[in-house]
Amino acid sequence: MSTNSAVYQADSDLKQTARAAPKKQLISDTVYSVLLIAPALVLILFFALIPLGYAINVSFRFADLTSPRGVDNYVGLENYHFVLNDDFFWEAAQRTLFFAVIAVAVEMIAGVAIAFLLHEMRWFKGITRSLIILPLAASPVAVGLIWRNMYHPDFGVYNYLVSLLGISEQNWLGDPDLAMYSVIIFDVWQWTPFVILITLAGLQALPKEPFEAAQLDGASTWRVLRTLTFPMLTPVLTLVFVLRTIDAIRLYDAVFSLTSGGPGTTTEVLTYYLYRTGLRFFRMDRASAMALLFLYVTVVFTGLVMRRFMRNIAARTRQMAS
Amino acid sequence: METQRISFGLFFRHFLILIILIVFLFPIYWMITTSFKSSEDILTRPPKFVFEPTLDNYRFAFEEADFTKFIRNTIIVAGLSTILVVTFGSIASYSFARWNPGDGHIMFFILTTRMMPAIAVIMPFFLIFRDLGKTDIGNRFYLGLDQPGALVVAYTVFNLPFAIWLMHSFFQDIPMELEDSARLDGYSRLQVFFRVVLPLAAPGIAVTAIFSLLFAWNEFLFAFVLTRDDARTITVGVSSFQTQQGILWGPLTAAAVVCVVPMLVVALFLQRYMVRGLTFGAVRG
Numbered sequence: 001m002s003t004n005s006a007v008y009q010a011d012s013d014l015k016q017t018a019r020a021a022p023k024k025q026l027i028s029d030t031v032y033s034v035l036l037i038a039p040a041l042v043l044i045l046f047f048a049l050i051p052l053g054y055a056i057n058v059s060f061r062f063a064d065l066t067s068p069r070g071v072d073n074y075v076g077l078e079n080y081h082f083v084l085n086d087d088f089f090w091e092a093a094q095r096t097l098f099f100a101v102i103a104v105a106v107e108m109i110a111g112v113a114i115a116f117l118l119h120e121m122r123w124f125k126g127i128t129r130s131l132i133i134l135p136l137a138a139s140p141v142a143v144g145l146i147w148r149n150m151y152h153p154d155f156g157v158y159n160y161l162v163s164l165l166g167i168s169e170q171n172w173l174g175d176p177d178l179a180m181y182s183v184i185i186f187d188v189w190q191w192t193p194f195v196i197l198i199t200l201a202g203l204q205a206l207p208k209e210p211f212e213a214a215q216l217d218g219a220s221t222w223r224v225l226r227t228l229t230f231p232m233l234t235p236v237l238t239l240v241f242v243l244r245t246i247d248a249i250r251l252y253d254a255v256f257s258l259t260s261g262g263p264g265t266t267t268e269v270l271t272y273y274l275y276r277t278g279l280r281f282f283r284m285d286r287a288s289a290m291a292l293l294f295l296y297v298t299v300v301f302t303g304l305v306m307r308r309f310m311r312n313i314a315a316r317t318r319q320m321a322s
Numbered sequence: 323m324e325t326q327r328i329s330f331g332l333f334f335r336h337f338l339i340l341i342i343l344i345v346f347l348f349p350i351y352w353m354i355t356t357s358f359k360s361s362e363d364i365l366t367r368p369p370k371f372v373f374e375p376t377l378d379n380y381r382f383a384f385e386e387a388d389f390t391k392f393i394r395n396t397i398i399v400a401g402l403s404t405i406l407v408v409t410f411g412s413i414a415s416y417s418f419a420r421w422n423p424g425d426g427h428i429m430f431f432i433l434t435t436r437m438m439p440a441i442a443v444i445m446p447f448f449l450i451f452r453d454l455g456k457t458d459i460g461n462r463f464y465l466g467l468d469q470p471g472a473l474v475v476a477y478t479v480f481n482l483p484f485a486i487w488l489m490h491s492f493f494q495d496i497p498m499e500l501e502d503s504a505r506l507d508g509y510s511r512l513q514v515f516f517r518v519v520l521p522l523a524a525p526g527i528a529v530t531a532i533f534s535l536l537f538a539w540n541e542f543l544f545a546f547v548l549t550r551d552d553a554r555t556i557t558v559g560v561s562s563f564q565t566q567q568g569i570l571w572g573p574l575t576a577a578a579v580v581c582v583v584p585m586l587v588v589a590l591f592l593q594r595y596m597v598r599g600l601t602f603g604a605v606r607g
Binding site for chain 2: 029030149240243249250271298303
């Protein structure tokens with residue numbers, strides 16, 4: 001026993017001396033660590049800061065690329081003033097919010113419910129999980145165009161299927177009251193699998209013991225869900241919610257391929273209005289001001305909700321490094 | 323346990339899952355079958371579930387619309403940007419996992435650049451590449467508008483933050499003791515990285531590479547704005563069947579199959595790692 005501990009002592013002494021006197025290094029760990037991140041950071045900084053600087057600059061100027069004046073003199077806050085008083089901008093913002101709230105809510109509820117169903121499956125669990133995530137991997141523009149065909153009022157398959165259920169035929173993408181919901185249905189189809197997949201991973205990672213104890217105590221299913229399952233799933237569900245919300249606010253591809261913002265402007269979300277202002281009307285000044293406002297809101301939102309998540313990771317690193 | 327018993331509830335649950343699965347897979351089934359329909363069979367009312375299959379749509383897409391070029395461009399652009407992302411991303415990610423330079427702030431800044439909506443930066447990108455195309459360096463590396471280099475750079479910049487965060491969790495799983503003892507054995511820091519860390523992080527690097535490929539393959543907006551013809555990629559190619567005269571549904575569907583199916587195959591193989599990839603490495607599947 002005593003010889004053993006003496007050996008351990010000697011061994012750890014040896015390691016400590018080795019650590020205390022490392023081999024001569026040309027550069028310190030700090031410099032080395034900075035050198036490793038340099039290429040990625042330079043690339044990101046260059047392509048993040050230059051566009052940002054450009055957008056800030058143009059947002060304070062007159063810039064109409066269709067007029068001979070092109071990018072012209074400084075006009076102060078006029079573009080911001082225009083955007084903030086632009087009814088189209090606020091309507092697009094409202095639509096974006098409407099889309100994000102409904103789509104994310106449906107995806108979260110359906111996704112969590114289906115994940116619970118899948119979790120309790122006994123046969124074909126693996127193959128079901130593999131197949132149900134397929135919509136995620138499909139290019140939104142390509143499948144969006146396919147959906148446009150399926151939504152077609154005359155020869156689309158969806159009208160045929162709803163007629164089998166006794167529902168009257170709809171003009172899915174052409175009816176101003178219905179178009180936004182049709183875009184939402186498409187988004188729900190593509191992204192519910194994301195919620196299913198991540199929730200399922202969270203469910204599978206839950207520890208067994210508390211649930212066995214609860215069963216011994218004769219706790220009801222509802223009580224187990226409320227006091228054990230959901231509290232333990234909260235971190236995972238929060239992350240899914242944040243990632244989905246960020247993506248929903250940035251929705252562009254689906255609108256492009258399904259409706260191009262129409263009919264009228266009923267499905268024109270912020271990104272699409274931005275695209276139209278900047279790349280169809282070439283009003284770079286207003287588009288830049290709008291893009292900056294949009295960017296500011298997204299980054300603040302991301303910053304607020306992702307900060308805690310980021311801190312956890314940083315803390316883990318510090319713990320390991322010490 | 324209750325779930326162990328074979329009961330009516332258990333069968334009902336599996337039946338419900340089957341219905342859900344059919345709902346989610348139906349659009350993919352419809353896309354694939356439609357691509358083999360003749361143009362008359364596509365425009366019928368009610369739509370045909372049984373029909374005479376034909377390869378006409380594929381023939382049109384590849385012969386009339388030069389779809390081979392779009393596929394070639396996509397493979398070049400997605401492949402090169404993936405190589406750059408993995409190279410720069412892995413060393414940066416390793417550094418963050420091991421020494422955390424910037425105490426989390428730099429890493430968080432990197433994440434926020436990924437959260438930028440592509441549409442908000444697309445106009446400055448357009449102008450940067452227009453100007454780069456007029457310089458010598460830009461010409462040598464095909465960085466101008468409608469040249470593949472511009473898309474390679476754009477995708478690399480957009481996928482790097484994702485790659486750094488994803489690989490971070492894999493590098494953190496490697497025990498520090500392994501590196502320490504390799505150092506004691508006389509390995510230099512670079513040797514430790516290449517001979518000890520990289521082989522152990524291989525699964526993480528593979529996942530990152532495949533996800534970068536998936537994003538670049540499916541990307542539309544940058545490709546749409548930064549290319550016109552020569553460097554056009556597959557997603558823009560699919561949408562180009564919406565013409566002034568109307569939509570060529572047959573060729574469009576065939577093109578969509580060529581665009582979508584390879585990535586579905588990738589997802590099937592990637593299944594084990596999808597969870598980790600989709601959550602920036604935060605949730606381990």
